[in-house]
Amino acid sequence: MSGVTLLGPVEIRELAGRLGVQPTKKLGQNFVVDANTVRKIVTAANVAAGDRVVEVGPGLGSLTLGLLEAGARVVAVEIDKRLAEELxxxxxxxxxxADLTVLAEDALRVQDLPGEPTRLVANLPYNVSVPVLLHLMETVPSLTAGVVMVQAEVGYRLAADxxxxxxxxxxxxxxxxxxxRIAGTVSRQVFWPVPNVDSVLVEFARHAEPFGTEEERSRTFALVDAAFAQRRKMLRQSLGPVLGNAQAASAVLERAGVEPTARGESLTVHDxxxxxSVSA
Known part of the structure; x- marks a missing residue:
């Protein structure tokens, strides 16, 4: 889209000052003040004209404007009412x-989004990045791909084998x-305030077919939580509380073709x- 001007450090600080906004750790607010970084994110996300994009935590609008510059139709979800009203x-x-819809809501409570967005592109608040991602993947089935900027430690976990x-x-x-997968790194210096952690871009592509039903997902995630709550323990021990006891867990694991002495960190999502499925 032509005629779009991106925000720079001066405009962002002036805007924040006028609104009385002081970035807070509680909301995980670190605003991107570098236009080149904004365009890097938009490019990494392969955003094209006409794409329906959801952005979580738009803040003062740096990335929002970058998405609109690419011709996207943006739904922005912002929990801070002052920022939502100003955007x-x-x-x-x-x-x-530009085509913009703003929802003054908590992304963790959103159940549906207007326009059925197909891409998620966001600088996610570091303190809730994983819960927000999983919640949106669960509740917004129209999302097929995207790129999110998260704390490096979190990003490497998401993309880990x-x-x-x-x-x-x-x-x-x-x-x-x-x-x-990790799609790039981001310098600390492009943020205001400068965070004390590194950031990465994580790219995702949704499976073409649903991996399983909601009931199957719920049962699987319960096992995952149990396995990694005590990740040093063997699965027959860590899954015992979920599957009845250690003996019952061993029997289920053997029927599933998984060694009872294995640990959660060696299993794939398929495992x-x-x-x-076997324990149902």
Whole structure:
């Protein structure tokens, strides 16, 4: 979309000052102040004109304007009421005529989104990034792909393979919905305030077919939570409370073709789903 102006450091600080907004750790607010980084994210997400995009935590509108510049139709979900109320004004000034819908809501409570967005592109609040991602993947089936910026530690967990040191519950649960990979790194210096952690871009693509039913997902995730709550224990022990006891867990695991002495970090999402199916 032509005629769009992106926000820079000066405009962002002026806007925040006028609104009386001081970025808070509680809401995980670190605003992107570099236009090149905004365009890097939009490019990594393969956003094209006409795409329906949902953005979580738009803040002052840096990434929102980048998405609109690419011609996307954006639904922005913002929990901070001041920011939600100001965003349409900012967009009207910087991107006249752009297609924007703002929802002043908590992304963790959203149950449906207007327009059936197909892409998620967001600088996610670091303190709730995984819960928000999993919630949206569960409740917005129209989402097929996207790129999110998260704390590096979280991003590597989401994209981890079984057997790696950072493989855990988020890795397995994310894999239920699709494939995930690290799509780039982001300098701390492009944020205001500068965070004390590194950031990465994580790209995802949803599986073409649903991995399982909601009931199957619920049973599988319960097993995943139990396995990684005590990740140093063998599965026959860690899954005992969920499957009855250690003896019952061993029997289920053997029927599922999984060694009872294995640990959760060695299992794929398919393995966990198979255990859930056998135990049903």
């Amino acid at each position: 349409p004004t900012t967009v009207a000034r910087m991107a006249p005529g 079984p057997g790696s040191k950072v493989y855990g519950s988020p890795s397995v649960k994310a894999a239920w919905y699709g494939s995930w 966990f789903a198979r255990i859930a």
